Amino acid sequence: AQKVTQAQTEISVVEKEDVTLDxxxxxxxxxxxxxxxxxxxSGELVFLIRRNxxxxxxxxxxxxxxxxxxxxxxxxxxxxxxxxVDSAVYFCALSEAHPxxxxxxxxxxxxxxxxxxx
Amino acid sequence: EAQVTQNPRYLITVTGKKLTVTCSQNMxxxxxxxxxxxxxxxxxxxxxxxxxxxxxxGDVPEGYKVSRKExxxxxxxxxxxxxxQTSLYFCASSPYGDVSGANVLTFGAGSRLTVL
Numbered sequence: 001a002q003k004v005t006q007a008q009t010e011i012s013v014v015e016k017e018d019v020t021l022d023x024x025x026x027x028x029x030x031x032x033x034x035x036x037x038x039x040x041x042s043g044e045l046v047f048l049i050r051r052n053x054x055x056x057x058x059x060x061x062x063x064x065x066x067x068x069x070x071x072x073x074x075x076x077x078x079x080x081x082x083x084x085v086d087s088a089v090y091f092c093a094l095s096e097a098h099p100x101x102x103x104x105x106x107x108x109x110x111x112x113x114x115x116x117x118x
Numbered sequence: 119e120a121q122v123t124q125n126p127r128y129l130i131t132v133t134g135k136k137l138t139v140t141c142s143q144n145m146x147x148x149x150x151x152x153x154x155x156x157x158x159x160x161x162x163x164x165x166x167x168x169x170x171x172x173x174x175x176g177d178v179p180e181g182y183k184v185s186r187k188e189x190x191x192x193x194x195x196x197x198x199x200x201x202x203q204t205s206l207y208f209c210a211s212s213p214y215g216d217v218s219g220a221n222v223l224t225f226g227a228g229s230r231l232t233v234l
Binding site for chain 2: 004006009031032033035037042043044045047050052091093095096097098101102103104105106108109110111
């Protein structure tokens with residue numbers, strides 16, 4: 001069965017520091033997707049990125065970057081020059097292809113609470 | 119504005135009193151799903167629906183019911199709530215149930231339920 005582990009439950013940094021959120025996943029499927037979602041204090045879930053299992057290129061979007069390494073089953077998320085507005089809970093998630101996942105279920109990690117202090 | 123709307127956002131109830139959390143989307147999405155969020159466990163899928171009149175169990179369906187009579191609505195029903203159903207609930211939708219697993223879900227704002 002699939003599993004996602006976010007070992008860091010809470011991280012606290014000072015503004016402008018770089019921070020990396022770790023995500024390790026387990027799956028027996030060769031075709032799968034990995035996601036990151038952000039949950040700000042207001043509570044909604046905001047989609048950040050989707051990456052498929054055949055694309056190991058790193059991705060950069062502004063201050064955000066993602067490092068996908070199949071060899072270590074990791075999909076880590078780095079925020080460069082963190083800001084107070086980055087304070088949130090961040091979830092990593094995995095979705096396998098049908099038929100292993102008929103319900104298109106996302107398997108979420110437990111989340112990492114990031115606190116960025118001014 | 120394209121969105122998923124859940125109501126109520128906050129609810130305190132007592133054990134055994136039936137309640138319904140409504141979910142409505144205005145994006146003509148075929149796929150809808152319910153998740154619950156608990157500390158340290160992330161989000162877990164309760165039920166999903168591929169289309170009207172097509173629903174099925176997710177990972178943690180016990181104690182819940184759903185229905186999908188119209189494309190836009192996907193209510194979550196707790197027939198006899200118990201304290202272990204105290205949680206934060208999210209409804210989500212996507213254009214279709216993608217067999218590749220590539221679904222990007224649009225989530226509602228969440229409904230915080232407390233069962234005493």
